[in-house]
Amino acid sequence: MAITKLRRNTPQRRVILEELCLLKSHPTAAELYAIVRKRLPRISLGTVYRNLEVLHEDGVIDKMEFAGAESRFDGNTELHYHVRCTECGRIEDIFPLDWEQTPAQPAELAGFQVTGYRLEYFGICPDCRIRLAH
Amino acid sequence: MAITKLRRNTPQRRVILEELCLLKSHPTAAELYAIVRKRLPRISLGTVYRNLEVLHEDGVIDKMEFAGAESRFDGNTELHYHVRCTECGRIEDIFPLDWEQTPAQPAELAGFQVTGYRLEYFGICPDCRIRLAH
C-alpha cells in the first residue's frame, strides 16, 4: 500500500548522514553544511536542507524545530529527550533512564487523534552560566 | 532588586489584553490584530506584536511558539497543556486534571540549570479528520 518513494544514493546524502552520525552534538543545518563542505566543497546549503528533510521523513534522523532559533538535527533516533540552553541554543541528551516517568500519550485528547507529543526542557548550560556571571 | 520597568497603560495595550482574554481560542498575532482593529482601526500590527511580547514578559499572558507556524497567545495563565492540530494549527486546552501525571521538573539536568519545560501534544483535530476523509 504505502508506496516507498525511490531514493537515490547520492554522495551528498551519504556524507551528510555520515557526518551527522559522527557528531554527539545536535548541529544546525548551517553547522553541518560547514562540516560537509570539507569533503564536498561544491555542495549547496539547499542540498543539506533537502537531504536532512528527506532523512527525517524516512525516520533515519531526528529533527528538532524551534521558533526563532535554527532547527537542529540528531543522528541518534533512540527515544530520548533534550535540554536546550536558552542562551546559546546548545542541546544535550536526557535519556529516560536518567529520571523517573515518561509522559503518557493518550490516543485521544479533547477530540483530537493524538499522533505524538513533544517534551523538552530548557535552561542555562554550564558554559553560559559561567559566562553570564562575568 | 529586580527593577520593575515602567509600563504605561495605553489604550492599545488595554484593548489587546481585553480581546485576548475574551477568546477561548489561541489566536495568532495577526488574528488578534484583525479583532482589535474593529475597536482601534489605526493600530499597527507591530504594536500588537510589541504588546503581546510585553504582556508575556510580565507573565500576564502565555505565548506559544512553534517552528514553521505562527506563534499563538493565551490569556489563560493557569497551568495547563495543549494539543495542536498539525493540519490547521488549531489548539485546544488540556488541563492536568484530565489525565494522570505531569512531568517532573528537575532543578538540574546534564549540568544545565533547568528553568522550565514544555510539553505539548499534537495530532488531528475533529474538523480536519472529517475533512481529510473527504
Next chain:
DNA sequence: TTGACACCAGGAATGGTTCCTATTAATTTG
C-alpha cells in the same frame, strides 16, 4: 515650560527555510 521617555504608526529589514530552474547523474531497461 521643559525634559525624559514609554509608546505609537508605518514601513523597511531580517534570516532561516523553501522554492524555482536548468543541469547533472543514479538507476533501470533493452
Next chain:
DNA sequence: CAAATTAATAGGAACCATTCCTGGTGTCAA
C-alpha cells in the same frame, strides 16, 4: 553497453512571520 527516465543537484531568488528603525506623540514630574 547505450539509451531512457527522472531524482537530485547548485545557485540563487522568493517567502514571510517577526523584529527593527524612524520620526513623532502623549504623559508625567520637576
